[in-house]
Amino acid sequence: MVVDLDKCTGCQACVVACQAENNIPINTKDYFLQRRAYEWIRIERYWEGEYPNVKARFMPVLCQHCENAPCEPVCPVYATYHNEEGLNVQVYNRCVGTRYCINNCPYQVRMFNYWHPNWPHRMENQLNPDVTVRSRGITEKCTFCVQRIRRGEIQVEARAGQRLDDNRIAAGNYDPACVQACPTSALMFGDLNEPNTAIKPYFDDVNNYPGHHEHERETRGYRLLEEMNTRPSVIYLKKVDQYPLADKGAH
Amino acid sequence: MKLTRRNFLAWAGIAATGAIACDLFDDELRVQSPVDIPEDLVSGRDNWYATYDASVPGGQGILVRVMEGRAKKVRGNPRFPTNQGKQSPAADAILQSLYHPDRIAGPMLRNGPRGAGQFRPISWEEALNRFNAAVAERGDRMLLITEPRPGAFARICDSFADAFGGRHLAFDTVDDSAYRHAVKDIMGSDGQPYHDIANAETLVSFGSDFLSTWGNPTAYSVAYGKFRSGHRGRHVHFDPRYSMTAANADKWLPIAPGAEGYAALALAWTLIEMGLAEGDVARLTNGQGAAALNAFRPDAVAGALQIPDAALDGATVAQFFAELASKLAHGGLAMGGGGAAGAYSNGRFNASAALALNYLLGNVGQPGGLLPAPDTPIPGGIDARPAPLSDWQGVASDIAAGATRLVIVHNADPVYGLPARVGLADALSNEAVAIISASPFIDETTAMADLLIPDRAALESWGDDLPDPMPGHTVYAVQQPVVNPLSDLDPRSFPDVLLNAAADLGQGASMPADSHEALIRSNIEDELGADFTEALQNGGWWNENSAGSAPPPASGLLANVAALAAPAAANGTGEFQLLPYPHHTVLDGRNAHLPWAQSTPDPITTVVWQTWVDINEQQGRRMGLREGDVVQITGPNGSITALVYLNPGMPPGIAAVPMGGGRRSGSAYATDRDARESSNVMSILAAAQVDGSGGLAWSGNRCSITPAGDSMAVAKLEGDYTSREIGEHSAELVFKSVSEEGSH
Structure with missing residues (x-):
């Protein structure tokens, strides 16, 4: 995935689309007060500068599907692992709720089910049958909407009457809910195993010049908390500042 | 293990994978292992239906995923010319309004004091008899209040009001009359x-x-x-x-x-x-x-x-x-x-x-x-624009004078959205006025009704719209029912109720069609010359070669505009300018009952579920305020309380308060917070008009802010580290930017 910070307006369309797609329980006021709200993708809002030269910065943060994922080696039951497509996968029926993965994730994108999931009368009708409702006591997180990838594959296979090869499912048929919803197209998604995917050049740029800051100025690409060497599968494109702040005074 | 429905399905799924392992259906199905992640177990077929969501600002074309008669997901319609496959943050909440636990299940009759919200279920037969009797008796003193919705809906409402000598007004809390007047003056549209x-x-x-x-x-x-x-x-x-x-x-x-x-x-x-x-x-x-x-x-x-x-x-x-x-x-x-x-x-x-x-x-x-806005493609066109404040002030006095004796309301909540000073709530408390509500949820206005005849939810209904603004060419949006109401709900289409009542009362000839669906079909086939099925599949009809045209500018336009210049008048006193603004997802309060709208963090403050007041951080500190302090905001017409949010970006002297809080009737999602953390900023505004337009001057109020001596935790996404979530990392390490010269 590529996240263009220059296009994100912080509108939260991705957040709600994700919650609807992935059967995320209603985040009550108490969940927020306890800092336990479920948001597989969230918009972080940073402040830079002081009034009147002040900027609110919007940054979508979701599971980075790291190649060197810190959450994976600490799971005692192999509930989280890396699949052959590069997804960082959470197997709910293996998870025993140690929360080691949550502690070890520098991006804080893993959520623990402190409560039994609960929908009011009638609202259970809107639950997505492709997505497991997670029970109390286990960890969950962004899956890159793996159910959409699977459904895309199966529908293509059913239509063609034969098994899918690597290149047959067209880009756009498996966009995660957040990417599909994003009004400004700040979120882009693709399969890096495909040679012609639109996001590949961004990854090539960042992979070829890691930590090369002059080059970063041109491509705008960087990985979140790159110094941790987690090698995320999400690349951020820097915000373009036409009126840069003299003193960022970030807080 | 207890055999619930869910784990029965899980076991059924595993049994199915066993069947596949025997090489059956290998062409179509992938062999699954039960240790694969559960997302691999996909069952059932989905259908995507194009329809339309008029509840978000400007409207949007949507596709709804329906499986086994249940709506599951909403996404933007890629063909629709305005939102182009994308969606508003409130888009998915239309599902919650469909499956909401607090929908009014069927027709009801008030059985307590007016406004107490006590109702008892009645049959549709009784409800429609009462409705027809009220219209027959008081039709010439009828006021029909609806949401602003041009197209077939407005035409039916207008025809109905006209047929009986009544009046139809559309209500929008966020009064934009001045802008509309300016557009009409300058562009003629x-x-x-x-x-x-x-x-x-x-x-x-x-x-x-x-x-x-x-x-x-x-x-x-x-x-x-x-x-x-x-x-x-x-x-x-x-x-x-x-x-x-x-x-x-x-x-x-x-x-x-x-x-x-x-x-x-x-x-x-x-x-x-x-x-x-x-x-x-x-x-x-x-x-x-x-x-x-x-x-x-x-x-x-x-x-x-x-x-x-x-x-x-x-x-x-x-x-x-x-x-x-x-x-x-x-x-x-x-x-x-x-x-x-x-x-x-x-x-x-x-x-x-x-x-x-x-x-x-x-x-x-x-x-x-x-x-410029293109011409409207259907008769009736854009004639359901929201009525300005001046009309609502007239409504209150009409009721008081006995000129209005029947109020029928549908998806509009003027009792909540108008400043209390307008006096509509007081006027409606007069028992001589009969009030009928066709809204699917209880709100402040519906709570005062004598008779409830709930309409179907948007995803259960026909509808059309002329999006405003249109994207430079003509767009006619079509809304089709994508699911049927659940068996424990018994709503009826409000436009059809109006059409049937008119027919029953001998006014059928005055109405534009026999049913809402028929009118929409006639708009598509007869007015637009388009194929009905195709329009339903596309979510509407549009013509990209139908750009609007505006007359040449008036001679001396800039001089004329300059002549309008005047400083903004301030209503009330106090050290702050009170700037209400529509909440990003709750909007003007119409989504207050929807949990997804309430739990979506405000983009700037990240606050959820509550009503806050944005005050400049430095100014707030000088006043001795901390985040979460309950303050009393005293405007031109009374006071509300709200929680302080110290905002580094808000200019000093501004008190910005989101609309949509402080609902006291209806769903617990809208009403279960007390006045300290949920209040209605519209109630304290002056009933002052924008010069020359009659609209509500909702930005032009002053207020004072005084601590109420209490404080509460502010529910918000941002963490204890001010404004950042990812541990203790410096914001500069996380959010990066380049100056313009370095980009591309």
Whole structure:
């Protein structure tokens, strides 16, 4: 995935689309007060500068599907692992709720089910049958909407009457809910195993010049908390500042 | 193990995988292992139906995923010309309004004091008999209050009211009448023009929060993404409030409340003076040139604008405007003047100035410019625009005088949305007035009703719309029912109730069709000459070759606009300007019962579920305020309480309060917070009009803020580390930016 910070307006369309797609329980006021709200993708809002030269910065943060994922080696039951497509996968029926993965994730994108999931009368009708409702006591997180990838594959296979090869499912048929919803197209998604995917050049740029800051100025690409060497599968494109702040005074 | 439905399905799934392992159906199905992640176990077939969601600002075309008769997911309709496959943050919440636990299940009759919200179920037969009797007896003194919804719905409502000698008014809490008047005056159209942001190079906007709630924010956001692709446009925004649009602009200039029009005309003067205007300067200024706007020279209006020196990067106001004018000269677009900017006493001036600037830039009807609204393709057209405050003041006095004796309300909540000073709630408490509500949920107005005849939810209903603004060409949106009501619900289509009642009462000939569906079908087939099924599949009908045209600008347009100039009047007293604004997802309160709308963090503050007041961080600290302090906000007409949010971006002297809180009737999702953390800012506003438009001047109020001696935790996404979530990492390590020279 590529996240263009220059296009994100912080509108939260991705957040709600994700919650609807992935059967995320209603985040009550108490969940927020306890800092336990479920948001597989969230918009972080940073402040830079002081009034009147002040900027609110919007940054979508979701599971980075790291190649060197810190959450994976600490799971005692192999509930989280890396699949052959590069997804960082959470197997709910293996998870025993140690929360080691949550502690070890520098991006804080893993959520623990402190409560039994609960929908009011009638609202259970809107639950997505492709997505497991997670029970109390286990960890969950962004899956890159793996159910959409699977459904895309199966529908293509059913239509063609034969098994899918690597290149047959067209880009756009498996966009995660957040990417599909994003009004400004700040979120882009693709399969890096495909040679012609639109996001590949961004990854090539960042992979070829890691930590090369002059080059970063041109491509705008960087990985979140790159110094941790987690090698995320999400690349951020820097915000373009036409009126840069003299003193960022970030807080 | 207890065999529940869920684990029965899980076991059934595993049994199915066993069958596949026997090489059956290998062509179609993938062999699954039960240790694979559960997402691999996909069952059932889905259908996607195109329909339309009129509940979000500007409306949006949607596709609804339906499996086994249940709506599961909403996504933007990729074919629909405004939102182009994208969606508003409130889009999915339409599912919650469909499957909401607090939907009114069927017809009900009041059995307690008016307003107490006590009802008992009755049969539809009884309900319709009562409805028909009320219309027969009081039809000539009937007021039909609905949401603003042009097209077949408005035509049915208008015909119904006319047939019985009654009246139909559309209600919108966020009164944008001044902007509409300015559009009518200058461009001659009833519909809003569209701002072609995607093809503009420099965008200057004045006080309208078009990325959040003004115009069609989803369509404008789609365009904004394109604006920031490739050529990377530049956006400068003037706004007294640090709104979401201000936060996203490349440069935000805080200005005095109500000074938007002065900023626009100062730019106009600069463009003419520098010889950069592409438009017909002689015509626009009656041959006077810049002299026509001499009163708006940047140095002359600097005192009115009150832009802090520090915001100008070392330049003077005149130098900053000169630089901005030189950028605007090529592919420049001016936007705004509506929404909050049009809701001061001088709102018509602000809106007119922003529109007129485009004539000076010569971009009207051009790519990247201001695109006039096209003609409406169907009869009845755009005749359901929201009524201005002046009409509602008349309604209250009509009721008091006995001229209105039957109020029928549908998806509108004027009791909540109008300032208490208008007196509508008091007028409606008169038992001599019969009140019937067809809204599917209890709200403040519906709670006062005698009879409830709940309409079907949007996803269960037919409908159509003329999106406003249209994207530079004609669009006719079609809404089709994609699911049936659940078996424990018994709603009925309100337009059909009206049509049937008219027929029963001998007025069938006055109505435009026999059913809502038939009228929509007739609009598509007879008026547009299009195929009904195809229109349903596409979610509507549109003609990309039907660009609107506007008459040439009035001679002396800029001089005429300049003559409207007046400082914004302030209602009430106090050290703060009270700026209410529609909540990003709860909007004006219409979504207050929807948990997804309430739990979506506000983009700027990240607050959820509560009502807060944004106060400048430094000013708040000087006042001894901390986040979560309960303060009393005293406006021109009473007080509310709200929680303090110390906002580093909000200008000093501004108290910005989101609309949509403080509901006291209906669903617990809207009402289970007390007045300290949930209050209705509209109630304390003065019932003051925008000069020359009759609209509510909802931005033009002063207030004082005093601690109420209490505090509460603020529910918000941002963590204990102010404004950041990812551990203790410095924001600069996380959020990176490049200056313009280094990009691309």
